[in-house]
Amino acid sequence: MNSLTLALAVFLLVNLLVALVRVARGPTPADRLLAALLFGTTGVAILLLLGDATGAPALVDAALVFALLAAITGAAFTRRAWREEAPVDDDR
Amino acid sequence: MKITLAAVRAFLWRGTLFALLWWALTDGRPGSWAVGSVAVAFASAASLRLLPPVPTHVSRIGLLRFLVFFVHQSLRGGVQVAWFALRPRLALSPAIHEVGLRLPAGISRVLLANTMSLLPGTLSVELQGDRLCLHVLDASAPTETEVRTAETRLAQMLGLTLDTR
């Protein structure tokens, strides 16, 4: 059972890393900041599964912090960093 | 801030919620309450300052109905997005819709905007006064009806009356 939750955690980690491709590619700054949302949900799920698989309920606390800080990062980005129109940068 | 009956009631209610939260966060360790009682008191006071008690009455049946509605709709929303993402041909027809709101100004409209983002096919993009702009995945979907339903459920939960003009 534990190995199964761990396998699911691996599956979610692969998902997370593949989705980071979108973050790396952009094209707009908002696309990059989707990383904050991504870690807010996928990262939380991974932490919860890890906590269950390794029997460390303290990881649930770390998951709480993840979810909270996703909101803070997103708000800081929209309120502060993206005030003027940054040129839509295509890269590579 | 004037001490009114409503404020005292809100303080006690929120204090109870924060105490429950503290209990969960500390796994109910009895030694933590020395710090915990102070923290709960401060949290309740801060919450009253940031979000003064509004003269609404949260109905329990309304809350339950809203939760059932919400869980059902988020299931639908997830399935719909998954279907859009996984079908071989990308068949999106997005559009922006604007809907007038009947909820009274304030926190309930924000709550509605956030709820809509989690319901099937809609994403809130702008909330200005009583106008809510939604980005929809399927332009032909009955967006307005969905907003109305969510609005009614929210109003029932918060004991608000809709402004039907």
Added chain:
Amino acid sequence: MTIADWASLVLLVAGAAFFFAGTVGLLRFPDVYTRLHALAKADNLGLGLVVFGLLLKAPSAALAIKLLLVWLLALAASATVGFLIARRARRHGIEPWRAGDAE
């Protein structure tokens, strides 16, 4: 395995499937708005299913409350951040993709 174990297993796997759909959507959808749809709905439903799957195995009430709190926080965070990003994108004049546009 008891029935609760089986149910938990089914919920966890279903949750992972929705995460997968969310990732596919994130890569395939044509613009910021539609990608936000994918994240806000598929991933939150995935997390919800994972949370309920783990709830069935939660050893204590305190842990169960914490798990629910995690889900609520994540829901609130992604609804809020999704709204903020979409609003900013619109104010910056990023036009929503329409059917028929080239990707």
Added chain:
Amino acid sequence: MTAALAFDLLLVAALVWSAARALTVADVFRGVVLFIVFGLLMALAWARLGAPDIALAEAAIGAGLTGALLLDAVGHLRAKREPGP
């Protein structure tokens, strides 16, 4: 435990990738986003290493607060360079 090994290898690869990209990327904003990504992956790594308390601190301070401050700084830099409306 192959699942655990796979998890760790993937995590290490992603950590190294995000760290290298954060340092080499030309655009400041993208550097900051990669820094946040690195911090969150690092938190996952601490979780795997059996240190949930450090994972918590890394997520809160390393990725969250520092990330928000850096984003704010990027905003200020942009505002200074091109005086906006």
